[in-house]
Amino acid sequence: MFSHMVVGSNDLARSKTFYDALFGAMGGEPGRTDALGRLVYAHRGSRFVVTKPIDGDPATAANGGTIGFAMEGPDEAEAWHAAGVAHGGTSVENPPGERQTPMGRIYLAYLRDPDGNKLCARYKIAD
Numbered sequence: 001m002f003s004h005m006v007v008g009s010n011d012l013a014r015s016k017t018f019y020d021a022l023f024g025a026m027g028g029e030p031g032r033t034d035a036l037g038r039l040v041y042a043h044r045g046s047r048f049v050v051t052k053p054i055d056g057d058p059a060t061a062a063n064g065g066t067i068g069f070a071m072e073g074p075d076e077a078e079a080w081h082a083a084g085v086a087h088g089g090t091s092v093e094n095p096p097g098e099r100q101t102p103m104g105r106i107y108l109a110y111l112r113d114p115d116g117n118k119l120c121a122r123y124k125i126a127d
Contacts, residue, residue, distance in 0.1 A: 002037065004047035005067050007117045008059030012039060014088060014114050015050045021083040021123030022119075023048075026069065026076060032120040057063075068120040075123035081109035088114040098125065 020030040028043035031050070034089040038051040038080055048067075053059050071077040081096045088101040096109035105125040112118055 002046065004049060006049040006115060007067065007113070007115070009039075009050050009113075009115050010052070010059045011114070012037070012050065013037060014050065018084065018087045018089060018114055019048070019050060020099045021087040022069075022080055022089075025079040025083040026071065049103070059115050061112070062120065066110075066118045066120050068122050071107070071123040073119045073123055074125075077107055077109045077123050080121045081111060084111040084113070089119075092118065096121070 002017075016031055017041075019039065019041060023029065023031070023041050023043055026043065028041060031039040031041045034040050036051070041048040069080065071080065072123050078096055081091065085091055091110070092112050093108075093110035096107070097103055098107050104127050107121075107123040107125060109121040110118065113118075
């Protein structure tokens with residue numbers, strides 16, 4: 001459904017360290033800087049972009065917003081979460097683990113990036 005996601009950052013070097021670790025934990029490549037100075041990550045057919053806000057105002061996190069990353073298994077979600085915490089992220093919500101939801105069993109791990117954006121690793125467990 002989505003082609004790409006974009007989040008704002010007030011410190012692109014700090015964000016590169018953080019997101020390079022997250023994408024590395026998912027088997028992805030480090031971000032590259034495009035001609036506009038944005039960090040671009042391409043993985044599993046989608047793009048994730050980190051940029052300073054175009055309007056020049058400080059970047060802020062979306063209140064109530066969450067960006068979900070598809071995982072290939074619980075181990076990948078655990079590695080993603082650990083990489084994020086080790087590189088400036090903050091663990092939020094419940095600890096990583098399995099949850100029973102109306103959509104079935106899923107494995108979730110939540111982080112906030114260094115700029116406060118809420119991120120989620122999600123793996124749908126086969127019933």
